[in-house]
Amino acid sequence: MNLFQQLRLGFRSLMLHKLRSALAVLGILIGVTAVIWLVAMGEGVSYQAQQQIKDLGATSIIVRSIKPAEESSRDVGSRFGISYGLLRDDYERILTNVPTVTRAVPMREISREVRHREHFIDGQVIGCTPDYFGMNRLKIARGRPISQVDMQGYSNVVVLAWEAAAKLFPIEDPLGRAVQLGTEFYVVVGIAAERTAAAAIGGSLDARQYDRDVYIPLSTFRARIGDRVFTVRAGATQLETVELTQITAVVEDMGEVDATADIIRALLQRYHKNVDYAVVVPKELLEQAETMRAMFNVLLLLIAGISLLVGGIGIMNIMLATVTERTREIGIRRALGATKGEIVQQFLWETVVLSGTGGLLGVLVGFLCGPTVNGIRQLVSTFLPEVWTALPPNIRNLEPRLAPWSIIAAFGISVGVGIIFGIYPARRAANMDPIEALRHE
Amino acid sequence: MNNLQPVSQRQSVASIVGVSKVYTLGGHQVKALNNVSVEFQQGDFVAIMGSSGSGKSTLLNVLGCLDRPTSGQYFLAGQDVAAMDDETLSRVRGRYLGFIFQSYNLIQQLSVVENIEVPLSYQRPPLPGGRERCLKLAELVGLSGRLGHRPTELSGGQQQRVAIARALVNNPHVILADEPTGNLDTATSHDIMNLLDALNRAGRTIVMVTHENDIAERARRIIRLRDGRIESVSETRPLLPQVGIG
Numbered sequence: 069m070n071l072f073q074q075l076r077l078g079f080r081s082l083m084l085h086k087l088r089s090a091l092a093v094l095g096i097l098i099g100v101t102a103v104i105w106l107v108a109m110g111e112g113v114s115y116q117a118q119q120q121i122k123d124l125g126a127t128s129i130i131v132r133s134i135k136p137a138e139e140s141s142r143d144v145g146s147r148f149g150i151s152y153g154l155l156r157d158d159y160e161r162i163l164t165n166v167p168t169v170t171r172a173v174p175m176r177e178i179s180r181e182v183r184h185r186e187h188f189i190d191g192q193v194i195g196c197t198p199d200y201f202g203m204n205r206l207k208i209a210r211g212r213p214i215s216q217v218d219m220q221g222y223s224n225v226v227v228l229a230w231e232a233a234a235k236l237f238p239i240e241d242p243l244g245r246a247v248q249l250g251t252e253f254y255v256v257v258g259i260a261a262e263r264t265a266a267a268a269i270g271g272s273l274d275a276r277q278y279d280r281d282v283y284i285p286l287s288t289f290r291a292r293i294g295d296r297v298f299t300v301r302a303g304a305t306q307l308e309t310v311e312l313t314q315i316t317a318v319v320e321d322m323g324e325v326d327a328t329a330d331i332i333r334a335l336l337q338r339y340h341k342n343v344d345y346a347v348v349v350p351k352e353l354l355e356q357a358e359t360m361r362a363m364f365n366v367l368l369l370l371i372a373g374i375s376l377l378v379g380g381i382g383i384m385n386i387m388l389a390t391v392t393e394r395t396r397e398i399g400i401r402r403a404l405g406a407t408k409g410e411i412v413q414q415f416l417w418e419t420v421v422l423s424g425t426g427g428l429l430g431v432l433v434g435f436l437c438g439p440t441v442n443g444i445r446q447l448v449s450t451f452l453p454e455v456w457t458a459l460p461p462n463i464r465n466l467e468p469r470l471a472p473w474s475i476i477a478a479f480g481i482s483v484g485v486g487i488i489f490g491i492y493p494a495r496r497a498a499n500m501d502p503i504e505a506l507r508h509e
Numbered sequence: 510m511n512n513l514q515p516v517s518q519r520q521s522v523a524s525i526v527g528v529s530k531v532y533t534l535g536g537h538q539v540k541a542l543n544n545v546s547v548e549f550q551q552g553d554f555v556a557i558m559g560s561s562g563s564g565k566s567t568l569l570n571v572l573g574c575l576d577r578p579t580s581g582q583y584f585l586a587g588q589d590v591a592a593m594d595d596e597t598l599s600r601v602r603g604r605y606l607g608f609i610f611q612s613y614n615l616i617q618q619l620s621v622v623e624n625i626e627v628p629l630s631y632q633r634p635p636l637p638g639g640r641e642r643c644l645k646l647a648e649l650v651g652l653s654g655r656l657g658h659r660p661t662e663l664s665g666g667q668q669q670r671v672a673i674a675r676a677l678v679n680n681p682h683v684i685l686a687d688e689p690t691g692n693l694d695t696a697t698s699h700d701i702m703n704l705l706d707a708l709n710r711a712g713r714t715i716v717m718v719t720h721e722n723d724i725a726e727r728a729r730r731i732i733r734l735r736d737g738r739i740e741s742v743s744e745t746r747p748l749l750p751q752v753g754i755g
Contacts, residue, residue: 073630080618084618396614397617399614400615401616401627401631403575403602404602404603404627405600405603405631405632406599407596407600407631408596502575503570503576506614
């Protein structure tokens with residue numbers, strides 16, 4: 069019998085019990101689909117993370133203030149509250165003492181309510197220099213960014229992020245109008261273009277949202293808002309003194325990143341008693357993300373492998389039942405000249421047809437991953453808008469990416485599962501005594 | 510149906526010499542066959558009779574290479590098959606033997622023509638002209654109008670005709686029939702025996718197990734077994750003076 073005849077025979081034998089065969093196929097189908105979908109999701113997530121990390125810049129080193137644990141803060145019990153984080157001196161030191169650093173951009177950030185008449189948002193107020201926009205690839209959609217003149221003049225000007233602008237000025241054109249920050253008013257001079265979230269800095273890979281930022285000149289921030297900020301935590305008001313939230317240092321070449329990061333760490337260590345800062349290298353994040361992706365994939369494959377294993381056990385179960393039921397046929401074929409090997413072959417082909425069909429259908433369903441995710445996204449955003457907006461942006465923006473290797477692997481494994489789990493039933497069929505098999509009712 | 514030979518040069522197609530078969534059942538040794546020797550010649554039509562437990566099934570199993578004798582020799586197509594391994598025995602069955610069973614034993618998921626074709630798929634090397642051969646045989650047994658039918662759509666007599674066509678497709682040296690009319694009514698039994706008779710007249714060697722006297726009388730020789738031994742051999746009709754094998 070040639071291959072085609074073998075497959076045809078297998079298919080027709082399986083059609084003797086359509087429902088039973090269909091259920092076995094379903095088991096494999098789910099396993100294969102699980103592999104393809106899970107890998108596609110994983111690839112999508114890691115692609116997103118990598119893009120975000122790349123947005124941070126592969127040649128930059130980010131130093132960020134971190135609030136130390138209560139006991140170790142710089143002056144515990146001070147009636148002026150606690151004081152921690154990066155200093156303006158640190159900025160100067162990094163810029164002047166580290167030769168490889170070509171540029172450094174300081175930044176100060178707090179959460180504040182921003183108002184325009186009856187509209188208000190809980191925004192992130194960012195005091196920054198003109199360089200900040202270029203550094204973070206923030207494009208200005210309308211108006212202009214913060215300028216050097218604004219810095220020097222301590223101007224009360226503000227650039228609104230896209231969403232902040234839309235929320236504060238639902239109808240009017242924001243340019244030239246004033247928004248209120250605390251007791252001060254700031255003139256809107258620019259609106260930043262929409263920007264996807266970037267990986268957060270500070271070690272985690274949570275997304276950093278840019279959409280509710282309002283940018284003011286760093287000099288104005290210092291003059292009007294100052295270093296001291298009241299925070300309310302666990303019901304207690306606390307005074308925090310922070311000079312800079314973040315310093316981004318940029319080097320010329322990616323090869324200098326690691327060494328420069330080490331120098332910055334050493335430098336900061338000398339001047340800071342506590343570790344109230346973190347040095348984050350996006351390049352390292354990228355490497356971390358790669359490792360995470362590999363681990364994630366291993367985990368997903370493990371899960372998918374288990375589901376394929378379950379599918380395989382289903383196939384073995386069905387083939388054992390089939391072999392028992394078709395004992396007569398086995399006896400007939402043996403009498404008519406089939407060798408044990410040919411009986412093994414016949415039943416193995418049958419399981420391969422079973423698992424191969426499951427595999428093929430699984431691949432087809434696997435291709436539906438993108439449309440399905442889009443469909444679910446549309447359903448949720450239409451019918452459950454609150455749930456939708458509550459979801460983290462990483463999930464809202466997730467685009468599954470089909471990995472060709474996962475399709476080939478899933479299909480190959482499904483056929484392999486069929487063969488492995490088919491061997492025992494097939495051998496059992498072949499080892500029957502033909503006389504007994506012929507007598508079987 | 511050519512290759513005619515005179516009676517004097519008639520060949521022995523199968524012969525068993527001093528065959529015994531001993532089973533161990535619950536610690537007891539049972540001699541199903543006790544030193545049996547029979548020779549089957551080309552064109553022979555032999556009925557094996559005997560009460561149950563006489564050893565007729567065991568003899569048919571040994572002749573059908575489904576079972577190996579405990580001692581003795583079995584020559585088929587000039588080879589001693591008694592000592593062959595499982596795989597070679599399978600090949601011998603597929604190449605030199607044809608089987609007809611009491612309960613037809615067709616494969617349910619296959620059509621008439623595909624059932625006839627089954628032994629061909631186990632031929633190494635393959636026999637030429639497979640499909641045409643099946644169609645010719647279907648016509649021979651009068652089923653050319655039902656090639657695509659499934660066994661369940663056929664009557665018992667028709668199913669047995671398919672089985673006969675299947676037993677012929679590999680051009681066997683010996684056709685072994687186990688109670689071929691056991692499940693059929695008298696009229697249909699008669700038809701089937703006519704068909705076997707016609708095949709025998711055309712030169713086929715047939716060995717048939719039966720317990721019905723009128724069926725056995727259609728054969729040329731009747732071998733009666735009792736307690737694993739040959740009790741008697743009687744000749745009802747002489748062999749045809751000239752036979753060929755087709």
